Amino acid sequence: MSATTAGAARRPRWSHLLGQNAGLALAAGLLALSIVVYCTIYYLAQRRFPGGFELTTTLNNTMPLVLAGVAQSIVVLTRGIDLSVGGVIDLTNGLAAISLGDSAAGMLAGSLLVLAVGALCGLLNGVLIAYGRLQPIIVTLATLSIYQGIAIRVLPEPGGEVPAAYTAVLANTRGPVSLVYLLLIVAFWACFRRTALGVGLYAVGNDASAAQANGVAVRRTQIAAYVLSGVFAATAGLFMAATSTAGDATTGNGYTLRSIVAVVLGGVNLFGGRGSPVGAVFGALVSAMIVNILFFSQIDPLYQSFFEGLFLVIAVLLTGGISRFMRRGA
Amino acid sequence: MTPRDDRAASPHPPDPGRPRADAPDGKATVVDCSGLSKSFGGVRALDDASLSASLGEVHALVGENGAGKSTLIKALGGRLRPDAGTIRVNGNPVTLAAPPDAHRLGIWTVFQELTLLPWLSVAENLLIRREPRGRMGLIDRRRTERRAEELLAGFGIAHIDPLALIEDLSLAARQIVEIVRAISHDPEVLLLDEPTSSLVEREVVWLFGQIRRLRGHGTCVIFTSHRWNEIRDIADRITVFRGGRHVGTFREIDQSDAVVLMTGRRVEALYPTLPKLPAPLPALEARAVAGRGVGGVSFTLHAGEVLGVGGLAGHGHRELFLLLFGAQRMTAGTLLAHGQTVRLHSPRDAMRRGVGLALVPEDRKTEGLLLAMSIRDNLTLSILRRITRFGVLRKPRERRLAQDMAARLRVRMPGLSAPVGALSGGNQQKVLIGRWLLAEPRVLLLYDVTRGVDVATKHELYELVMQLAASGHAILLYSSDAEELAHLSHRVLVMREGRIAAEMAAPGITAEAIVAAAVRDTAESEALIKVAVP
Numbered sequence: 127m128s129a130t131t132a133g134a135a136r137r138p139r140w141s142h143l144l145g146q147n148a149g150l151a152l153a154a155g156l157l158a159l160s161i162v163v164y165c166t167i168y169y170l171a172q173r174r175f176p177g178g179f180e181l182t183t184t185l186n187n188t189m190p191l192v193l194a195g196v197a198q199s200i201v202v203l204t205r206g207i208d209l210s211v212g213g214v215i216d217l218t219n220g221l222a223a224i225s226l227g228d229s230a231a232g233m234l235a236g237s238l239l240v241l242a243v244g245a246l247c248g249l250l251n252g253v254l255i256a257y258g259r260l261q262p263i264i265v266t267l268a269t270l271s272i273y274q275g276i277a278i279r280v281l282p283e284p285g286g287e288v289p290a291a292y293t294a295v296l297a298n299t300r301g302p303v304s305l306v307y308l309l310l311i312v313a314f315w316a317c318f319r320r321t322a323l324g325v326g327l328y329a330v331g332n333d334a335s336a337a338q339a340n341g342v343a344v345r346r347t348q349i350a351a352y353v354l355s356g357v358f359a360a361t362a363g364l365f366m367a368a369t370s371t372a373g374d375a376t377t378g379n380g381y382t383l384r385s386i387v388a389v390v391l392g393g394v395n396l397f398g399g400r401g402s403p404v405g406a407v408f409g410a411l412v413s414a415m416i417v418n419i420l421f422f423s424q425i426d427p428l429y430q431s432f433f434e435g436l437f438l439v440i441a442v443l444l445t446g447g448i449s450r451f452m453r454r455g456a
Numbered sequence: 457m458t459p460r461d462d463r464a465a466s467p468h469p470p471d472p473g474r475p476r477a478d479a480p481d482g483k484a485t486v487v488d489c490s491g492l493s494k495s496f497g498g499v500r501a502l503d504d505a506s507l508s509a510s511l512g513e514v515h516a517l518v519g520e521n522g523a524g525k526s527t528l529i530k531a532l533g534g535r536l537r538p539d540a541g542t543i544r545v546n547g548n549p550v551t552l553a554a555p556p557d558a559h560r561l562g563i564w565t566v567f568q569e570l571t572l573l574p575w576l577s578v579a580e581n582l583l584i585r586r587e588p589r590g591r592m593g594l595i596d597r598r599r600t601e602r603r604a605e606e607l608l609a610g611f612g613i614a615h616i617d618p619l620a621l622i623e624d625l626s627l628a629a630r631q632i633v634e635i636v637r638a639i640s641h642d643p644e645v646l647l648l649d650e651p652t653s654s655l656v657e658r659e660v661v662w663l664f665g666q667i668r669r670l671r672g673h674g675t676c677v678i679f680t681s682h683r684w685n686e687i688r689d690i691a692d693r694i695t696v697f698r699g700g701r702h703v704g705t706f707r708e709i710d711q712s713d714a715v716v717l718m719t720g721r722r723v724e725a726l727y728p729t730l731p732k733l734p735a736p737l738p739a740l741e742a743r744a745v746a747g748r749g750v751g752g753v754s755f756t757l758h759a760g761e762v763l764g765v766g767g768l769a770g771h772g773h774r775e776l777f778l779l780l781f782g783a784q785r786m787t788a789g790t791l792l793a794h795g796q797t798v799r800l801h802s803p804r805d806a807m808r809r810g811v812g813l814a815l816v817p818e819d820r821k822t823e824g825l826l827l828a829m830s831i832r833d834n835l836t837l838s839i840l841r842r843i844t845r846f847g848v849l850r851k852p853r854e855r856r857l858a859q860d861m862a863a864r865l866r867v868r869m870p871g872l873s874a875p876v877g878a879l880s881g882g883n884q885q886k887v888l889i890g891r892w893l894l895a896e897p898r899v900l901l902l903y904d905v906t907r908g909v910d911v912a913t914k915h916e917l918y919e920l921v922m923q924l925a926a927s928g929h930a931i932l933l934y935s936s937d938a939e940e941l942a943h944l945s946h947r948v949l950v951m952r953e954g955r956i957a958a959e960m961a962a963p964g965i966t967a968e969a970i971v972a973a974a975v976r977d978t979a980e981s982e983a984l985i986k987v988a989v990p
Contacts, residue, residue: 325585328573
């Protein structure tokens with residue numbers, strides 16, 4: 127029954143994998159490109175290349191966005207969206223500033239409490255979306271405000287206290303410890319993708335009805351995605367508390383949109399089912415690089431937002447064009 | 457099959473009350489449902505329906521579009537819950553709330569709208585929720601790929617790459633993956649909803665081989681089809697559905713009797729007579745046209761003529777039709793419309809007054825209709841310019857044109873403002889044809905327009921084609937059904953590998969001759985003819 131194509135040479139495995147992970151590959155390429163541009167501009171401005179200090183500060187400052195991007199991408203993979211990411215960061219950041227104890231046990235307990243609150247926020251989103259059959263964009267827009275409101279109640283004024291030891295672990299300024307966290311994220315995802323729940327996330331994002339016909343528990347998978355998103359947003363809140371050594375219940379406000387930018391730059395399809403949170407990690411780093419490049423190009427900070435938007439459009443056009451070209455070539 | 461005029465002329469329809477065929481001797485009933493009802497909005501899809509099927513039998517479900525076959529299959533597969541009624545499996549009443557409930561009972565389904573995940577690979581789809589595990593209980597992707605390769609090879613499938621994304625596969629290959637996935641679970645009951653609708657003949661041969669093997673192992677196979685040849689070829693018993701109800705179960709029933717039961721009325725000879733050809737006046741002339749998949753095709757289509765195009769799927773028909781319609785680039789050759797050389801860069805060019813081409817595509821859902829919009833809006837989409845004044849729609853004129861066309865095509869609908877998606881497949885097809893007729897084309901390119909359409913609607917479409925030809929339209933007709941081409945065409949061109957391999961003229965065109973010309977290898981052609989034309 128294969129008279130027309132029997133024995134036709136198959137595409138090699140790497141070519142399939144590249145095609146299936148085109149978004150991830152392009153995000154990696156975009157990151158490499160932005161690092162090259164950054165180093166060049168840095169050299170032109172400073173007559174030397176950026177070193178360990180620049181790496182450490184960039185990574186420490188970008189970690190919250192990396193984590194927010196991962197949080198967002200997990201939900202986007204299921205064909206949802208989580209606008210409450212910023213609100214969860216506000217709430218968990220404020221909570222961290224008042225609940226982290228001085229002892230090791232106190233810090234651990236405080237951290238777990240913060241993560242649990244993040245999970246709870248995600249659970250509320252997930253239940254409303256999966257069982258309430260409400261649009262993700264509406265549910266999370268509402269909970270964004272709710273979580274922001276609770277955050278102000280938890281920490282009305284910026285302040286609180288984060289133990290120095292905590293900062294030393296999460297946001298050590300002496301070395302690029304964050305590289306370890308990046309590797310942990312990649313390792314986490316490599317494992318998670320190979321679990322039933324990981325496959326389920328993609329299945330639901332591909333086609334929820336087909337996933338259901340294949341025996342995937344669609345609602346539970348959706349809820350799990352929002353819970354994971356809440357937990358990752360909470361880690362972003364913890365990281366910000368660690369870097370700034372204090373809390374601010376409005377600090378996460380910009381992160382909802384920035385996490386979506388990271389997801390888009392990371393080659394994750396906004397309509398679900400395609401892409402990887404690792405791509406969102408790359409996307410977050412690219413957007414950090416864009417800010418750095420603008421800084422060293424001595425562009426008036428007033429125009430920073432303008433140029434960020436411009437770069438975003440260019441990056442998306444570029445990757446879109448390349449991936450179309452790749453598909454045609456395949 | 458030839459038109460059964462003798463049958464059509466018999467004064468009495470067969471008595472639906474004649475004794476029902478019992479289960480084949482010594483075979484145990486495995487699925488038994490009774491009193492099943494299901495409504496969607498105000499429409500009763502199942503109305504006190506029943507069905508009983510046994511181990512080791514192939515049970516065909518036949519009926520018009522909307523008779524409730526798919527709804528019944530979905531109820532048995534756990535995709536939807538009936539409002540009332542009981543389903544018994546091996547004698548025990550069961551609740552099938554979700555597909556896993558059916559899977560646990562050994563019931564696996566190939567649904568009509570496939571349930572593959574488009575951006576996952578063939579391997580991931582075949583082995584979803586049973587992937588081989590490796591270290592730390594994590595999915596071992598290499599072993600998943602190998603296992604999928606073995607599975608496909610075990611079913612004699614060599615041309616589907618387990619690493620390919622579903623999205624990159626043809627519709628037929630997707631259908632095969634879906635079938636392989638269901639069979640690979642060793643089902644006790646296998647439900648197949650229109651499994652052959654996108655398969656070409658050789659793939660149907662493969663599927664029937666699989667079904668026979670399963671029957672030999674004692675599996676109960678329940679399938680639906682609109683192709684009578686297939687049903688006759690493989691079914692042990694045939695159950696007829698009409699209006700959501702069980703009408704009768706038979707071991708032997710011929711097509712015209714079945715059609716009467718399915719439609720509740722008598723359909724005269726299935727194929728109408730061809731209108732006489734007027735004096736030859738070329739409407740569309742292709743001179744050595746070539747493009748992607750088309751290698752130098754020449755023909756002349758005259759006004760009032762139905763020119764059939766046949767051959768196996770994948771031999772350039774689709775590309776030829778798209779090329780003639782300006783939707784695909786013509787790399788060589790000349791095209792003449794009504795005696796004038798034309799260059800078509802887009803479908804817009806093809807639709808221009810002086811050219812007057814219209815293409816009715818096969819896949820009405822993705823290539824034409826806006827399912828959520830009303831029947832009226834869908835009908836008048838191609839003539840918006842004619843029914844607007846200063847950019848404003850002239851509503852009464854729109855309504856009148858749509859009303860007339862719907863009546864002319866006998867579209868069965870709740871009303872002009874109902875969404876097209878609420879219509880049955882055959883009626884959707886009529887709306888799509890109606891849209892193009894409103895544009896007043898002179899040359900119609902009809903691409904497999906009767907695929908997946910029930911017998912009664914097919915008959916209406918055939919009559920429509922004949923009327924259009926009689927009124928001077930030139931018609932280029934592609935069909936995957938050789939029988940249909942043989943009866944509806946003044947001439948038939950058979951394509952093979954992008955070229956015209958044979959040309960035949962009525963009278964005396966036979967389906968056998970078309971299939972034989974479509975394949976080169978004689979041994980293969982005999983096997984195919986057996987399936988296509990028993």
